[in-house]
Amino acid sequence: MDLKEYKRRFAEDSSPGWDSLNASLRDEYGDLEPKHWGTIISHRLGGPDPLDGISAYPCEDGGIDHLHFVTFGYSSLYYDEESVGGDFSKFGFEMTFRLASSLPPREEPIWVCNLLQNLARYVFESGKWFDNYHWIPANGPIRADHETDIVGLAFVHDTKLQAAETPHGHVDFIQAFGITQSELDSLMNKSTTCEEIIELHRKSNPLLVTDLARKDG
Numbered sequence: 001m002d003l004k005e006y007k008r009r010f011a012e013d014s015s016p017g018w019d020s021l022n023a024s025l026r027d028e029y030g031d032l033e034p035k036h037w038g039t040i041i042s043h044r045l046g047g048p049d050p051l052d053g054i055s056a057y058p059c060e061d062g063g064i065d066h067l068h069f070v071t072f073g074y075s076s077l078y079y080d081e082e083s084v085g086g087d088f089s090k091f092g093f094e095m096t097f098r099l100a101s102s103l104p105p106r107e108e109p110i111w112v113c114n115l116l117q118n119l120a121r122y123v124f125e126s127g128k129w130f131d132n133y134h135w136i137p138a139n140g141p142i143r144a145d146h147e148t149d150i151v152g153l154a155f156v157h158d159t160k161l162q163a164a165e166t167p168h169g170h171v172d173f174i175q176a177f178g179i180t181q182s183e184l185d186s187l188m189n190k191s192t193t194c195e196e197i198i199e200l201h202r203k204s205n206p207l208l209v210t211d212l213a214r215k216d217g
Helices: 003-009 016-029 112-125 180-188 194-202
Strands: 035-038 053-059 067-074 089-099 136-137 150-156 162-165 169-180
Touching: 016 053, 016 067, 016 162, 016 169, 053 112, 067 112, 089 112, 136 180, 150 180, 150 194, 169 180, 169 194, 180 194
Parallel strands: 089 169
Antiparallel strands: 035 053, 053 067, 067 089, 136 150, 150 169, 162 169
């Protein structure tokens, strides 16, 4: 799409990037309405949170009931003439996360939104981002107010979501998956690879749902 076509199709108060992401999500979830959390002040208007929105879809796929979180903000969401025709939209991805949960959930999972916003702060401030088989320690449990052995995150392409082709460029969906201290140790001492850990989990957990109750070892 060239700039002339872009200006013809979209109004200056539109959100063509966001609309393209929603179109990809409809391919997976149809008309299912997600729970959505937005920010009071958009990041582009000076708000403190890098992500302008996070949605969570109830999902029973893969044999584990869970919530499938998807971010809005790593890519260019709003009318943006300078981004038209780019290879990648801003950082070129949005983040996803699957949390094992009863459906409907018994509590509001705000902590996941905080986790995803903190990951986005790192990306926005450092200019670095997460790619396939990247991993990081969380410097403690990924949920601070909860007893869990999940203390790190590995990153892979979300296999259930097709990449979005937006007017601003390509957007992949990168999924975060919770890992334990022993898994982090094996990555740090290079006795295994992130890909090996991920593929081992896929055998019993094909969608890589993070379960806070999973024990180390």
